[in-house]
Amino acid sequence: MRHLPNIWFDRAPDPEIRAAINANACLTWPTADDPLKGVAEADGIIAGASLIYDRSVFSTATKVRVLCRAGIGFDNVVIADATESGVMACNTPDGPTVSTAEHAIALILSLSKRLKESESRLARQEGNYASKHNALELAGARITLIGLGRIGSHVCKIASAIGMNVTAFDPYESEEKFQQLKAKRSHDLMDSVRNAQIVSIHAPLSEATHHLINGKLIQQMADGVIIVNTSRGALIDDQALLQGLDEGKVGSAGLDVTEPEPLPANHPFLERENVLITPHVASATVTGRRRIFLMAVEEILAALGGGRPSNLLNPEVLKHKSLRG
Template sequence: MTQPKIFITRLIPDLGLNLVKEHFLPSAWTQDMPPSREQLLERVRGVDGLLCLLTEKIDGELMDAAGPQLKVISSMSVGVDHIDVPAATVRGIPVGNTPGVLTDATADQAFALMLAAARRITEAERFLRAGKWVTWQPSLLLGADLVGATLGIVGFGRIGQAIAKRAQGFDLRVIYHSPNAEPAYGAQPVDLDTLLHESDFVSINVPLKAETRHLVNAKFLAKMKPSAILVNTARGGVLDQNALYDALKANRIFAAALDVTDPEPLPMDCPLLELENCIIVPHLGSASKKTRDMMSLLAAQNLIAGLKGERLPHCVNPQVYG
């Protein structure tokens, strides 16, 4: 029996990679930087299975370059905004993702960023390293309290609910805006305007779709409290970074903390990097050893199932099985 042809767009953790190797003989891109568009189009030609990361754009052109024998696209990510899912569905190709396993790690990251922004941790460290700490002062680098504050969660799926669960330990009042989501962990549903007007912290946890692109814009930010802190661990495209810069520069909100940006990586001349009240880290929401291992395992399981003609354990377009 002829072995299926598989391309893995980057080296994934051994737990997932070794599982794929137990069944097939995959080819993988081994360089640290992702393949260019031209290289990717060339490497996918004739493949039966594709395992990708969120750094690769998987569109109809690439699927056609692979050929009609392409059976499965598996992404080592929860979000699939880098994949043209409708194009895959039209071609009868199931698309797999890795939900659930990164919920806790991402919720932890959101809370870490919220605490860091509230207590001005990164700003304080830069202050110290610059030799500016000369004495204890009652008004030095004053931040915001969590106990008794209101946390507004925009998007109350797995990660949003995990954040709400953590908020209980900080005695935060939690409200959320999310269509069709049921209350959990003491969080109460409200409309978006109410959330923005009442929240001391606003956590963004929505997937990137056409309707959520630049959801956080100038109008959104203008409704927040001047003392409020914005945290985004969703996708960079959900946020209008120019509008955020204007709001932070004018102190219309207290601070922001971003795990994701648009584009990624963020250009070093981005104006947000000039601001003391903006924390930016390089998309580390799922960056724990255990979480990345489990993501690779789920991605491998999706890939193997698709190549065997079985239903993907985690399929974002199940209508292909209709």
């Protein structure tokens, strides 16, 4: 009988996903009481966002040769610890692109049309609804994208199709990419947000980008700006955002990611009609989830078969003395 590799996932996958890969791998997952149950027997790990994957995990998962982060962000994977432990680390950057970009656009549409506020007024039976409804027409509106990677680029395409005027700040992308997307390039973060009616964040989280959206930057934005974040919660200083909302500098905010996650029930963001929160579900469409998971399995099987993951995050591990084989 052919030996199937043991792939451990930090939460139970959907039944249809299990069925799709049962012929190629044995899937295991933990219980609520024991979040690392079964990881010691795993050959590979599909990592979600709920755990920190550091030396303590790798010292328990002694058979693991490869870890694949399901999605783009890998800030919960300590790459140095993976390398020192001899574990290849990779991700699936193309998996969540479409779903996350669509979610960002959904937040932009909801906030620009003030849907949550309008529904609340109806629930209170205030009357005079149209006269109180001051929505933003998106055709011709000015949007700034902070980050023009995979997701930011897809948001750019949709925003352009709507008729929005797109400016983007991303010091790492080529001039050719900006030209292909027909996005106006800004070389200065402060300048990029000054005239924007909407600011949508699509940057990775790092030490350099922690609280990138802070009080100083918010004060440079146009009055009544709409801020949307579908990247990582810690990119925004939430106290600065709250102050901006209180002062009216920020008109509204749409956040799929927060600091912390999930938000406690008494968090002030949840009490506001002009703040729309979703609990880090931007990529969680049926199609997107399946795509991400199957990509992760493909990466792991390639590595376990002696190949190199196509999105290897720590190539230095291949020459490391502790590389697990």
